[in-house]
Amino acid sequence: MSGQQAVEAAIATRRGEINDALDEGLPLQEPEELYEASRYLLEAGGKRLRPTILLLVAESLADIEPEDADYSSFPTADDDPIDVMEAATSVEIIQSFTLIHDDIMDDDDVRRGVPAVHREYGLSTAILAGDTLYSKAFEKMLETGARSERSVQALSELATTCTRICEGQSLDISFERRGAVTPDEYLEMVELKTAVLYAASAAIPAMLLGYEEAVDPLYGYGLDIGRAFQIQDDLLDLTTPTEKLGKQRGSDLVENKQTLITVHARRSGVDVDNLVAADSVEDVTEAEIDEAVERLEEAGSIQFAREQAEDLVQSGKDNLQTLPDNDARDLLEGIADFLIERTY
Template sequence: MTEDSPTTLDAALRARRERVNEAIDEQLPVQRPERLYEASRYLLEAGGKRLRPTILLLTAEAVTGTAPMDADYRSFPDVDGTPVDVLSAAVSIEVIQSFTLIHDDIMDDDDLRRGVPAVHREYDLETAILAGDTLYSKAFEYMLQTGAPAERSVRALDELATTCTHICEGQAFDVDFETRGDVAVDEYLEMVELKTAVLYAAAASIPAVLLGADDETVDSLRRYGRSVGQAFQIQDDLLDLTTPSDELGKTRGSDLVENKQTLITLHAREHGVDVDSLVPTDDVEAVEESTIEAAVAELETAGSIDYAREAAVDLVEQGKAELQVLESGHARSLLEDIADYLVERTY
């Protein structure tokens, strides 16, 4: 990884994450009805790396050549010098992410998220649904508050709307795959692209749209986000099996218990592993750590863990190659480093 001189990559990410957190506090205050907005902010306050909005801010820096120490993200100069509020766009992306997590936890009936009770557990099902819907609609409000020229704002809104549609399509595929034993790798990668990677693609391409970059740059950044987003999901699938529950923030091995199709299980099936028998229960709370350990050992023996890791690394390399469209510099280096981090992280 390239160092973020004079600070580390971690420090660079932390600085931008703090700006996003401050903006969330400004733009999503607790107001009447208080319970709704408390629930809407609940996961946002529980933590999160803010990777997607950080990628958005770094892309803005890379597209315009603006140094981070000079960056006022609320009044960020576009290619013509006109100020654009890219921080509002970053908040928009992050609240969409939180909306998807709330609804995903409801659909999977998960108990934990980011180490705390899921929103529908902490509050109730009705409030959780409304909180997710509120975040979804707020995202479009925030994207309209950037002050970018009307044509670019409309294009960014179109990108956000299409992204949300794709996320729902990907989730529908994911649900369908739970009842199928014949899912192909290409189908899985399409599902991952729709469910997860498109939001990374939006985070990378929308600032380029708002700031007036050319179409080649926008398209390359979208491909960067899509590739690293797919890698992120594959790494998530790996971490679900290899990271203890207290570090993971949810029950370890829940994907296996819920019969989620992943690149790991698809490879294992192709190599003779009876994946359905690895965890003989559909109750996440009842599964024992030793059962998951044994399942992981069998998947490792089949080469499925290494296969998924190599696939994620390949996708990251594809994504980083797309950054050649940008001028070399500090922000581009950080975008390359974030891509590496997505498959090196341990939680």
């Protein structure tokens, strides 16, 4: 089995356990429509990368082989077992909450190959579903059984992360009204909007398990690979076929989203605002996107973004030296590479 196959197998194995925990931890109950809407995106799929990272960090810190890992009774630094799966489901629930609200703000029709929650259930129910998930995430983080001071630290991190995600989303919206954004401004935005949840996912197990010295390096790992993940997402928006992407290819260009690709292109003299003539995602053609991508490649903008993502991944992997040298750490390094090698 190749390194890439090993990483994908590790993600798939933990995704199955995370899905089971989500199904059990977020049961269908009254009012039924609210909980159907809340579970909708979770049931539609997803890679479960953030909770997988959380579980792998816990495995590495405790130096436990995957086949020996009982996530519901996980040993801490001082042998005070906790349920790390509750923390893993917490961060995935937060991720789903952000997607529901993102789709509302962007007026997107499709997410993970199915109609967006607000299209399927209506705007009001979708907003309530997102709010419900937000609250449930904090409930789950309280159910790990960790010592009170460690629970408070993890809850504080989760709360701060949610605030930062909102700040990043606000910046992203404001960038749509601006003619130019610098690379540093873009990276600050994606750090807040996307990377902080990866950072929290990597750091929270160290908080809960009592490995305080590992918290900052692990946060740095998550922050760097999270920014690389978003850059790769921006690349995939241009290069992955619509049917595989789960949404219209090139939608970021049509919606005038600022990405590292367009930031570089604009600074290189490309008229980014007129790369695509279509006024809406529904009207854009594959030929228009193909032509736009060709111009961005000629400007070196796509290669620039790829190189930035590669540098961030290497920086993130360097932070993993804080962990014991074991299979879980190797998988965390592999996941960092996977984030910029994936094609969907």
